[in-house]
Amino acid sequence: MNTSLFHGQLVRLAAPNPETDAEALSRWQRDAEFLRLLDSDAARPLPVAQNKTDMEAIVARENSFAFMIRTLADDRVIGFIGLGRPQWTHGDAWLGIGLGDREYWGKGCGTDAMRVMLRFAFTELNLHRVSLGVFEYNPRAVRSYEKAGFVLEGRTRQDVRRDGRYWDSLWMGILREEWERQNPKSQDSRSKARTAG
Amino acid sequence: MNVQLFEGERVRLAPHDPDKDAEVESRWTHDPEYMRLVSADPVRPLSPGQIKKKYEEAGKEKEKSQNRFSFAVRTRADDRLIGLVRLDRIEWNNGAGWLALGIGAAEDRGQGYGTEALRLILRYAFDELNLHRLSASTFEYNTGALRFLERAGFAVEVRRRQAIQREGRRWDDLFLGILREDWERLAGGR
Numbered sequence: 007m008n009t010s011l012f013h014g015q016l017v018r019l020a021a022p023n024p025e026t027d028a029e030a031l032s033r034w035q036r037d038a039e040f041l042r043l044l045d046s047d048a049a050r051p052l053p054v055a056q057n058k059t060d061m062e063a064i065v066a067r068e069n070s071f072a073f074m075i076r077t078l079a080d081d082r083v084i085g086f087i088g089l090g091r092p093q094w095t096h097g098d099a100w101l102g103i104g105l106g107d108r109e110y111w112g113k114g115c116g117t118d119a120m121r122v123m124l125r126f127a128f129t130e131l132n133l134h135r136v137s138l139g140v141f142e143y144n145p146r147a148v149r150s151y152e153k154a155g156f157v158l159e160g161r162t163r164q165d166v167r168r169d170g171r172y173w174d175s176l177w178m179g180i181l182r183e184e185w186e187r188q189n190p191k192s193q194d195s196r197s198k199a200r201t202a203g
Numbered sequence: 204m205n206v207q208l209f210e211g212e213r214v215r216l217a218p219h220d221p222d223k224d225a226e227v228e229s230r231w232t233h234d235p236e237y238m239r240l241v242s243a244d245p246v247r248p249l250s251p252g253q254i255k256k257k258y259e260e261a262g263k264e265k266e267k268s269q270n271r272f273s274f275a276v277r278t279r280a281d282d283r284l285i286g287l288v289r290l291d292r293i294e295w296n297n298g299a300g301w302l303a304l305g306i307g308a309a310e311d312r313g314q315g316y317g318t319e320a321l322r323l324i325l326r327y328a329f330d331e332l333n334l335h336r337l338s339a340s341t342f343e344y345n346t347g348a349l350r351f352l353e354r355a356g357f358a359v360e361v362r363r364r365q366a367i368q369r370e371g372r373r374w375d376d377l378f379l380g381i382l383r384e385d386w387e388r389l390a391g392g393r
Contacts, residue, residue, distance in 0.1 A: 160361025
């Protein structure tokens with residue numbers, strides 16, 4: 007049983023520390039493939055000072071929930087995850103994730119972090135749904151999102167241009183009722199917590 | 204080359220004039236039915252002063268990023284403000300952007316003004332900004348906008364299930380898209 011809201015099986019979500027994490031971010035940004043998988047901006051590495059300023063701004067924003075992903079085994083920072091742009095009246099927010107450290111690709115750390123983040127979204131923020139966007143050329147991410155329970159809701163055609171051709175953006179979402187169906191255990195632990203008080 | 208990008212038959216795309224327009228735009232924000240057609244934000248009336256401030260902030264933002272082109276829609280007959288149209292969140296590296304359009308007063312809707320304004324802004328997007336595609340978002344309950352966009356060549360691409368809660372029930376948020384080739388096929392002679 008999970009006793010902490012921020013702990014998964016392999017990773018935990020931790021508060022960003024711009025002092026030290028900005029350096030990790032700059033290291034990951036040397037990897038253009040990582041940047042192209044992350045968003046549709048023109049890929050470019052940023053200096054540590056810039057990343058530090060950007061991170062401080064994100065941390066200060068009350069309306070976004072950004073965390074660093076740390077391994078449980080050795081507390082290493084391997085990426086980041088966050089929920090942003092919440093529409094509180096509608097109970098919808100956008101999820102973003104990046105695993106900067108290639109050593110940890112394809113090992114279930116991203117999926118694990120997604121599960122922790124979704125539990126946070128549905129049991130702490132009490133959202134009705136969570137949304138995300140991903141690119142056609144990132145099938146590994148799509149598989150991981152599907153494993154976490156996301157459903158494909160459509161594709162914007164020819165939305166991103168990389169290496170001389172156009173690629174679709176894919177849009178995925180998960181509803182509270184879908185998440186609850188897939189996570190009956192956390193329902194149990196919640197009602198136990200209530201009776202324990 | 205006869206270039207008329209801003210003049211339609213009965214409407215024109217014109218620069219904003221906050222001093223003159225704020226009064227009218229403030230009136231639109233007092234109409235919850237209209238506001239719920241164009242925005243997912245909680246409806247709330249804005250004063251002319253608040254509208255002016257919004258324009259000042261948008262101006263600063265534009266200087267920084269150059270990825271937003273916003274126009275007032277005015278009647279050619281009497282230069283009256285009837286709506287707003289804008290392209291924003293433009294990603295120059297991908298040739299992609301988002302369209303938003305609204306005709307503010309109920310009595311000005313259904314007159315073909317919106318169709319003209321849409322024709323002008325699409326030409327601006329594809330012929331002047333040289334974009335590759337445009338996206339637009341509307342809500343399941345806004346069947347008028349849906350028909351309006353589909354008639355102009357947009358296709359529904361994404362259905363974000365239950366993303367909007369209004370009047371005690373859930374509605375889907377729809378993303379529509381039009382590619383340059385769709386527009387060229389339809390707008391041939393421009």
